[in-house]
Amino acid sequence: MVVRPAATTVVKASPPTMSDVARKAGVSTMTVSRALRDGASIASSTREKIMRAVDELGYVLDQSAGSLSSKRTGFVAALVPSLNNSNFADTARGLTDALQGSGLQVLLGYTDYLIEKEEELIESMLRRRPEAIVVTGGRHTARGRKLLENAGIPVIETWDLPPRPVRHVVGFSNAEAAEALVRHLHQKGYRKIGFIGGTSNRDTRGADRRLGYERAMGALGLKDTRIISFGTPPISMKQGGEALTRLLEQWPDVEAAICVSDLSAFGALMECRRRNIAVPERIAIAGFGDFEISSCSYPAITTVSVNCYDIGRRTGELLLRAIEGERARKPIAGETVITDYEVIARESA
Amino acid sequence: MVVRPAATTVVKASPPTMSDVARKAGVSTMTVSRALRDGASIASSTREKIMRAVDELGYVLDQSAGSLSSKRTGFVAALVPSLNNSNFADTARGLTDALQGSGLQVLLGYTDYLIEKEEELIESMLRRRPEAIVVTGGRHTARGRKLLENAGIPVIETWDLPPRPVRHVVGFSNAEAAEALVRHLHQKGYRKIGFIGGTSNRDTRGADRRLGYERAMGALGLKDTRIISFGTPPISMKQGGEALTRLLEQWPDVEAAICVSDLSAFGALMECRRRNIAVPERIAIAGFGDFEISSCSYPAITTVSVNCYDIGRRTGELLLRAIEGERARKPIAGETVITDYEVIARESA
DNA sequence: CGGACCTTTGTTATCGCTAACATAGCAGGT
DNA sequence: ACCTGCTATGTTAGCGATAACAAAGGTCCG
Incomplete structure (x- = not known):
């Protein structure tokens, strides 16, 4: 020795x-x-x-030592369906930006549009003792919901307006937004309007948009709905193209197609160009989400802009107030922030 | 009482x-x-x-208490330039997938293509005592590099082949990949080839691609390079369109345009369609990254596929071995994993 | 010049968990 | 019956920071 x-x-x-x-x-x-x-x-x-x-x-x-002692981890958990080619990347970005300088850090998790995976993630996130948790959508497994309710931290549901929120909400009605889009097409003179979306209800927001489509069609007295369900959500560009082919095969008289997202709308549009189908003359195409691709493609795609970044930013702002409330032992009341959407008329419809 | x-x-x-x-x-x-x-x-x-x-x-x-005691936080820090509309979202996804079931969780940070922001993030990440850290690229601030070197955990640089790596590397040579693309165009008969990219060197990989373009042109005896630098990286679709306009104005004889990414290539392509310029007859267009948009657009875009997801997955695998080595107090030697790239010839060039 | 009061620094006791070692109990072989 | 060697559990002592309180030293004022 x-x-x-x-x-x-x-x-x-x-x-x-x-x-x-x-x-x-x-x-x-x-x-x-x-x-x-x-x-x-x-x-x-x-x-x-x-x-x-x-x-x-x-x-x-060493913050992990510090947070044990101070009981402040400086974490905020955020669960999104996916970050690849999706609006949620913008939301995550908005959230991160809003938290700049607050000392809070976002812990991201991907649910793959599955509430079972969400449940798993909620649990593993809670083990990190986040100071707040943000989830996408208002549909959860029973146990997932219970975990959120009992977490003892602010919970924010985004991208939807759940009928029975856990606590806070920052979002909009996907169904209403889709309705607005249908009305826009109707106003432009289109009557035989189809809808292209994924097969399952896995993507809750997609399902809501289809619901809105059906409701609006009904309200306008257009009872012939034309729905193509194709591909596992999130439906890709390529799948959008194939879905359009099917739509035209099944209902050759269709005049317009509303796609569950801009990505599938773009796929549908390109399929038309490839097959020399005039857009919007022969068939009009509309998307959802106002991705960059929609403003940039030719023809530019008519869509519904939903302020993805803003959802994230406002979630972050609400969350800061909520955490402040917890720290001061004066929890703030449940809030619902409704974000804007807007039909953006472009060349394709 | x-x-x-x-x-x-x-x-x-x-x-x-x-x-x-x-x-x-x-x-x-x-x-x-x-x-x-x-x-x-x-x-x-x-x-x-x-x-x-x-x-x-x-x-x-409560994992934060557990990790203090066990000295294993279960975190892996990963710094990417951005997740919005970028290849890095796929890499992040691959990394997350590779870590599934290992008990490790990814802590993501956005550098916005700025090494100063990277430095800041490295520091704040290290405070969380991650068990490994993944960074994008091999260029860092002096202090950032020192922090990485002294962190005492495995460091992996990705998406590049740095001349003097900190430790491990998973990536490819962006310059070489761009050279391969130039050679492809040359083989197809194009001689007056231009390059469209962002203005600054902020995006190191973009700068490398330009370098590769210049090198390949020189090697082929094509000394007239035609370079348009426009927009802050990452250059958007819209900016790609504007850059193409400039390229045509400045060198009306240009026969082909290589764009720093598929997004700008798509913008350029749509600008051509809008202005009724035939692609590839009047001008050929090529991109970089093999985004979904390139295979789906019409005409489909010739590009270089770089296996973004794979970079993440293999980074994850290497990282698991490296962490295992640290835990067993037998650190593994620095490794360099070179990932594939491939020129994908499509309709646009 | 004494006390009120502020600023700056130190002391002590956790925070909630896990590593490392200790121990009890039991099976099985001789 | 004794020892060996296993499994299942408990005990003790931190991990590295911060909260809460204590105290020292200075300033200011009547």
Whole structure:
């Protein structure tokens, strides 16, 4: 066994801790802790001394230790169906932006449009003790819902207007938005309007849009609905193209197609170009979501803009207030923020 | 002061802890801890008893406390330039998928293509004590690089082949991939080939692709390079369209345009359709990244497929081995995994 | 010049869990 | 009956930070 001289630098395997910094700077750990946060009362000379020690040691604060003690993890959990080619990436971005500078960090999870996977994720997220949790949609498994209700933290459901919200909501009615789109087409003179969407109800928002389509058609006295269900949600561009082919085969008289998303609308549009079907003369095409592709494609695609980024941003703002309320032990009341949507008429319909 | 009867249920403000479960099940906290992990030796009758107590109390394990004690946070930090409309969303997805079932969770951060923001994020991520960190690209600020080097955890740089890697690498040479694309166009008979990209070097991979374009042109004896730099990276569809207009104005004789990404290529293509410029007869267009849009648009866009998802998946696999190595105190040697790319010839070039 | 009051720093006691070791109980071989 | 070796559980001591309180030293005022 080697005898080590007392006050000498010893090789440390593990990264430096706050005590190491404190010893080096000749202060207590509490003073180091204060120096590393702002707002604490500390002499500037002491702070400088500590910062020097921090730099020399390459010390990095260990938040997991800090949050155990302070009971603030600085996490916010957010569950989205997917981030690939989807509106939710914009929402996640808006949420992240809104939380900039608040010291909160977003923990993202993908549910793949499955509420069973959502349930699993809710549980694993709660183990991280987030200070709030954001979910997409208002449909959950029974146990998922219970977990949310008992989590003891603010819960925000987004992208929908659930009939019985867990607590807070930031969203809009997908059904109403689809209705508005149907009315727009009707106003433009289209009567034989079809709908293209995925096969299952896995994508709740897609199902709501189809519902809105059916409702609006009924309200306008157009009782012949023409619905093509094709592909597992989220329905891709390519699937949108195939669905259009089927729509035309099944109802050759169809005058317009509403697609569950802009991506499938784009696929449908390209299929038309490929087959030399004039859009909107022979068939009009409309999408949903106002993806960049819709404004940029030729012809540009008529769609419903839903302010994805804004949903995220406003979720973040609500969440900050809600967390503030929890911290001050004055929980805020459940709020429902309804975001705008807007039919954007372009060349395709 | 109210005297509370001893063994009676008392209203608890804070969520139940492991001790509460232990008391209820009549065991020690250690036994509860073991019951909640798999692989530990525990009698099934005891486990059931504990699980019942867990359910009744609605107990959720507190991982932040656990990781302080076990020194395993179960986090992996991943920094990507952006997730919106980008290849990186696929990479993030591949990474997440590869980590499924390993108990590791991805902590995502957006750098906005800025190495200064990356530096900031590296620091805030390290505070969470991730078990590994994944970054995009090989260019970092001096301090960012130092933080990575001293982090004491596996570091993986992706999407590039840095000349002097920090440790592990999973990527490909963007320059070479662009060269391959130039050669493809050359082989098809195109000689007056232009390049469309963003203005700054902010997007390192974009800059590399331009470099590859220049190198390949030189090697083929085509010394007249035609480069349009327009828009802050990442360059959008719309900007791709505008850039194409400029390209045609500045060099009316241009025969083909290579775009820094498929998104700008698509914008360029749509601009052509809008202006009735035949693609590829009058001008050929090629992109980069093999986004879904390229295979689906009409005409379909010639591009370089770079296996984005695979980069993420293989990063995840390497990372699991690296973390295993750290845990067993046998760090693995630095590895460089070179992923494939492939020129995909379609209709536009 | 003494006390009120502020600023700056230190002390102590957790936070909720798990590693490491200790121990009890039991089976099986001799 | 004794020892070996296993499984199932408990005990003790932290992990690295922060909350809450305590205390030291200075300023200011009547």
